[in-house]
Each structure stands twice: as C-alpha cells, then as structure tokens.
Amino acid sequence: MKRPNIVYIFADEWRAQATGYNGDPNCETPVLDAFAAQSMNLTHAVSGYPVCCPYRASLLTGQYPLTHGVFINDVELDPNCHSIARAFKDGGYHTAYIGKWHVYGSPEGHYQRRNDPVPRDFQMGFDDWKGFECSHDHLNSGYYHNDDPTFHPWGDYDAFAQSRAAVDHLRERSQATDPFLLMLSWGPPHFPLDNAPEEYLKRYENREIVLRENVPEDRQERAIRELRGYYAHIAALDHALEIVLDGLRDLGLEEETMVIVTSDHGEMRQCQGLKTKQFPWDESIRVPFLLRYPPVTGRGGSELPILIDAPDIMPTLLHLCDLPVPESVEGRDWSPEIRGTRAVDPEDAALLSIAAGFTELRFNAMSVYRGVRSRRHTYVRNLHGPWLLYDNEADPYQKDNLIDRPDHADLQAKLENKLQQMLAARGDEFLPGEAYLERAGLTHYHETQSEPQQIWRDPWKSEGPVPVSGRQVY
Numbered sequence: 001m002k003r004p005n006i007v008y009i010f011a012d013e014w015r016a017q018a019t020g021y022n023g024d025p026n027c028e029t030p031v032l033d034a035f036a037a038q039s040m041n042l043t044h045a046v047s048g049y050p051v052c053c054p055y056r057a058s059l060l061t062g063q064y065p066l067t068h069g070v071f072i073n074d075v076e077l078d079p080n081c082h083s084i085a086r087a088f089k090d091g092g093y094h095t096a097y098i099g100k101w102h103v104y105g106s107p108e109g110h111y112q113r114r115n116d117p118v119p120r121d122f123q124m125g126f127d128d129w130k131g132f133e134c135s136h137d138h139l140n141s142g143y144y145h146n147d148d149p150t151f152h153p154w155g156d157y158d159a160f161a162q163s164r165a166a167v168d169h170l171r172e173r174s175q176a177t178d179p180f181l182l183m184l185s186w187g188p189p190h191f192p193l194d195n196a197p198e199e200y201l202k203r204y205e206n207r208e209i210v211l212r213e214n215v216p217e218d219r220q221e222r223a224i225r226e227l228r229g230y231y232a233h234i235a236a237l238d239h240a241l242e243i244v245l246d247g248l249r250d251l252g253l254e255e256e257t258m259v260i261v262t263s264d265h266g267e268m269r270q271c272q273g274l275k276t277k278q279f280p281w282d283e284s285i286r287v288p289f290l291l292r293y294p295p296v297t298g299r300g301g302s303e304l305p306i307l308i309d310a311p312d313i314m315p316t317l318l319h320l321c322d323l324p325v326p327e328s329v330e331g332r333d334w335s336p337e338i339r340g341t342r343a344v345d346p347e348d349a350a351l352l353s354i355a356a357g358f359t360e361l362r363f364n365a366m367s368v369y370r371g372v373r374s375r376r377h378t379y380v381r382n383l384h385g386p387w388l389l390y391d392n393e394a395d396p397y398q399k400d401n402l403i404d405r406p407d408h409a410d411l412q413a414k415l416e417n418k419l420q421q422m423l424a425a426r427g428d429e430f431l432p433g434e435a436y437l438e439r440a441g442l443t444h445y446h447e448t449q450s451e452p453q454q455i456w457r458d459p460w461k462s463e464g465p466v467p468v469s470g471r472q473v474y
Contacts, residue, residue, distance in 0.1 A: 003091070003321045004293060005173070005257040007166070008183045008313075009244065010059075011237055012052065012100065012190040013277065015266025016045070016286040017212070018234060025210050026227065028203065028235040031242040035261065036290050040297040040304055040338065045289030046350045046373055048309040050265035050277045052134075052190075055310045056103050059264075060084050060124055062314035062329030064351075064426055069440060071355040073447060074114075074134075076105030076122075082326040083124040084314045088181045091323035096128040096169055098143075099162045099185030104133045109445035120147040130165060131185070138188055138195050138233075157197045159186040159240040167247030174251045179321075184244065188237055191276070193229025200232040212283070214271045214397040216459040223270035230269060258293035258320065264310075272398070273459045278360045280352045280371050280380045280388065281398055296320070296339060305375055307350040308334050330426070349374040349415075351422045356433030358447040365452035368433045372419050379415035383432060386412065399460045 016022060020029040021036035047055055049065050057063075057070035057077045061084070065071035068081065085095040104122050106113040114134040123129040128146065135141040135158075142153040154161035166184045173180045188196065209224045209231075241261065248254050264287070268274040271283045278284065289308060291297060308316065311331030318325050319335040336342030352371035354361060361368070369387065371380030378398065380388040389402040389412055402408045423430060437443045 002256065003093075003179045003323075004295070005179050005253065006181045006260070006317060006321070007170075007244065007248070007257055008181070008260045008317070009186070009241070009262070010184070011186045011188065011263045013265060013267045014189055014234065014237070014263035014288060015283050016288050017266070017283060018230070019288050022288075026207075026231050028231070029238045031238045031245065032261065032290075035241065035245065035259075035292065037301040038299060039259075039290040039292040040302050042289040042291065042306055042308055043303050044305045044307045044373075044375055045262065045287050046285045046307055046309050046352075047263075047265035047287050048285065048350050048352050048373075049354065050279070050284045051354070052264055053102050053105075055264040056101070058310035058331075059313055060103065062311050062326070062331045064311055064330055065353075066355055066426070066428060066436070067330060070103060070105075071436060071440075072358050072442060072445060073102075074106040074109070074111060074445070075440075075442065076107055077103040077124070079122045079124065081124065082328045084317070085127075085181070086125040087314065087318055087323065087326055088321075089125060089127065091318075091321065092178055094128075094173060094176065094178055094180045095126045096130075096180065097123070097126045097183045097185070098130045098165050098169070099132075099158075100134060100187045101131045101185070102134045109442070117144040117149045117151075128169065136187060136190055136192060139197070141187070157236060159188055159237055160243065162186065163240040163243035166244050170247050170251055170253060174253060186237060186240060189230050189233030191229075193226055193233070196229060196232035196236050200236045201229065203235060204228040204232045212271050212397060214399055216270070216273045219270040219273050226269050255294055258291065258296075258317075260289070260291050262289045263287040273456065274360070274364065276360055278354055279366075280369060280373075280378065282378070282392065285352060285373060291338065293320075304337060304344065306334050306337050306344055307348050307373060307375070309350045346375060349418055349422070351419075351426070352378075352380060353428070355436050356442075356448060358445070359450050362448075362450040363453045364456040365454065366456055370419060370423060370428065370430050372415055372422065374415070374418075377411070377415060379412065379419065381416070381419070386416070389415070401458055401461065
C-alpha cells in the first residue's frame with residue numbers, strides 16, 4: 001500500500017481561539033470550519049516556545065530550542081541537521097517547501113539576511129524549495145526558487161499566490177508514483193495588520209468586535225483596532241485554504257493525502273494587557289491543529305485532547321507514514337493516540353519555555369520562564385520563583401492566578417515536580433537568559449538589547465503596568 005502524501009499548512013501567529021469552529025464570533029472561516037468537521041481536532045495543541053524561528057527550527061528538526069540552538073529569532077539553523085525533509089526523503093518521499101522560511105538567520109544580529117536568497121545548502125534538503133527568509137509585507141513579498149538567486153514577486157497577497165503555487169506542485173506530483181511531503185508556510189496573520197487584501201479589510205472596517213474577557217478595559221479600544229486587521233487576515237487565509245483544498249479535490253488526491261492545518265504560535269492582541277507572543281498564556285501558546293486523513297481519522301469530525309508541540313510533529317508524522325525517526329529527534333510520537341491504539345494520559349503535559357529574553361519579554365520587563373501546560377492547568381515559574389498557576393477549566397480566560405495559595409499548595413507542588421522532571425529529561429539547567437546568549441555567542445543580537453517599556457503587572461490584581469526603574473533580570 002502506498003504511503004500517504006502529506007500537505008502541512010501552517011500560518012504565522014494564528015491563535016487557536018481565533019477560529020469559527022472554536023466559537024469565535026468575529027471569524028469568517030467557513031472553509032476552515034467545514035474542514036474541521038471532516039478532521040481530527042487536536043484540541044490541546046501548543047506552541048511550547050511561542051516564537052517564529054524557534055518553532056520553525058523545532059518543526060524541521062524534532063528538537064527543542066536549546067538543542068538546535070535557535071532559541072531567539074534570526075539564528076542560523078545548522079544546515080546539516082537531520083531535517084524532516086531528509087528523513088522523509090530517506091523514506092522515498094519527494095519533499096517541497098513553499099513560503100516563509102526564517103531559519104537561514106542573520107548572524108550579525110540585525111536582520112541583514114532577511115531579504116537575501118537562501119543558499120541551496122541552507123534549504124535543509126527539500127527537493128523543491130520556493131520561499132523567502134522573512135517578510136511581513138504580505139501584499140508585496142516574493143520568493144527565490146531552489147538555487148536561482150533571482151527574486152520573483154508573488155504578484156498578489158502572498159498567501160493566495162503561495163497556495164496557487166502549492167496546487168501547481170500538487171498537479172505535478174499527482175502524475176508521480178512516489179509519495180510527497182509538501183509544507184506550505186503562510187506569513188499572515190502576523191502583523192502588520194493593515195495589509196490584508198482590501199476586500200477583507202472592508203469586511204471588518206465598521207464591524208462590531210467581540211473581545212475576549214481578559215482584555216483590560218484600558219486596552220479595549222486598541223484591541224478592537226488591531227483585531228479588525230487580524231480577523232481580516234484570517235478571513236483571507238480561509239480563501240487561501242480553499243485554494244489548496246479545491247486543488248486536492250480536483251486532482252483526486254483527497255483520500256490519499258494527510259492534510260494538517262495549524263500555526264507556529266498564537267498572539268495576545270491585548271489579552272492580559274500584552275501585545276503579541278512569547279508569553280505563557282493560552283492566547284500565545286495554543287494553536288489550531290486539524291488533521292484530516294480519512295483512512296486514520298475517518299470522514300467525520302472528532303476531537304483528541306493531546307498536547308502536541310512543535311518538536312513532536314516530525315516524529316508523529318514519520319510514524320503515521322510508517323517511517324523511522326532519526327535518533328537526533330527529541331519530540332514525542334503521538335501517532336498511537338491519533339490511531340487510537342494508545343489511550344490519552346490525562347497527566348500528560350507540554351513544556352513551556354523562553355530561554356533568553358528578547359523583544360516582547362524585555363519590553364514588559366519579564367523574566368525568562370519554564371512551565372507546563374496540562375489538559376487542565378498552567379503552571380509557570382520564572383527566575384524569581386513560582387509565577388503563574390491557572391485552572392483553565394474553571395478559569396478559561398486565566399484571570400485568577402492561584403500561585404502560592406494555601407488551598408492549592410498540593411496542586412502547585414505536583415506541577416512543580418512535573419516541571420522539574422521535564423527539565424531534567426531535557427538537560428535544561430534553567431539559567432538566566434544571558435548565560436545561554438553568552439554560551440551561543442548571541443549577545444550582540446539587537447533584539448536581546450530591547451529596552452523595557454513597562455513592568456507588567458497582573459491586570460486583575462493590580463493597577464496595571466508600572467514604569468521601569470532599575471536593572472531587570474532576564
């Protein structure tokens with residue numbers, strides 16, 4: 001029997017909550033919602049290190065950031081790593097990548113390579129590569145193809161053009177006998193939030209926006225302005241998904257192709273009084289993760305509450321295709337739970353971390369952190385001690401921090417023990433961020449020098465953020 005094809009689609013900064021099928025009244029995602037009704041919804045999927053480059057490096061290697069070394073943005077990923085492309089190619093797959101890349105890096109620390117062609121040796125073994133290092137100018141971006149240094153404009157909203165390019169690739173592969181892995185990396189809904197196609201911006205121009213309950217009152221007007229553009233991008237991505245799904249159907253590839261729709265991480269958009277990503281709250285770490293492959297998931301919608309994280313995706317996909325996993329991989333294989341041959345353990349948890357402070361963490365004078373997200377709870381400690389504890393069933397908007405409360409001491413101790421076990425398994429010493437930057441020679445990266453703009457305070461227990469004074473520890 002032929003192994004399944006894989007189409008892996010991932011957006012940038014699309015939080016799990018911002019989908020129609022998850023009940024967000026602001027979303028216009030009829031295509032995504034119909035796809036969800038045919039898919040297995042991995043309801044507790046997370047981005048345990050919720051930043052662009054670390055996620056992509058973990059996706060490509062199956063390793064955690066302190067292992068592959070991309071623990072801040074724009075660090076170069078080792079081009080000789082045993083990548084997901086190489087592992088699938090070893091198993092007889094043709095491999096392709098389309099869209100945003102963001103692991104070539106800028107070793108000088110100031111974004112210099114973001115517009116450069118990515119050399120063939122740095123394309124991690126993909127047979128066909130049509131992408132760009134990093135651009136968020138979604139209406140005016142372009143791509144390089146394999147080893148051709150010529151810049152080619154996409155000529156449209158990039159997610160639309162990339163999706164059409166994906167269908168062109170599917171058409172070519174539909175005539176081949178070997179299976180394929182196609183990874184499609186969309187840039188939206190990553191900011192800026194004013195460069196969705198005009199048609200979609202107009203849909204939200206005067207529309208009422210329903211805010212999440214954890215947006216503080218003094219941030220609500222700003223959140224509404226931002227979310228108009230955020231949801232416009234998401235509505236446009238729904239059309240981009242339609243292009244790909246229609247192509248699969250028209251080419252007769254639906255039954256033999258595993259399709260995944262997910263995101264690298266979420267973003268806050270003023271929830272908890274915070275702007276974008278890097279934070280351990282659910283808006284930042286939880287991502288959509290829909291998997292459709294009728295021979296395994298059936299043809300009706302289902303839910304599976306597993307805490308799949310970026311390092312887990314490579315081993316899980318390889319095993320779903322009955323291929324071996326390289327010894328270099330650290331992530332967990334969730335294929336038995338997906339196949340239904342192993343029960344979901346209610347005690348499972350995902351590791352949350354940021355190893356070195358940069359941009360958003362530093363803007364808010366926050367320390368680096370380590371934590372766990374279980375099906376029900378979030379527990380996080382920073383360099384100063386235990387920091388956050390939430391019961392996410394009783395408190396889905398994470399407004400009631402239970403840390404150090406006597407009536408939750410046993411729960412806190414249990415989760416602390418779980419965290420320490422996970423850190424020990426990873427060999428994570430949980431040092432100050434400066435120690436990791438110095439070890440890796442990354443102290444010159446300008447994002448790690450970002451000046452704090454405020455000291456974040458829990459908006460539900462204080463007067464809000466306060467001015468910065470004195471040296472902060474990251």
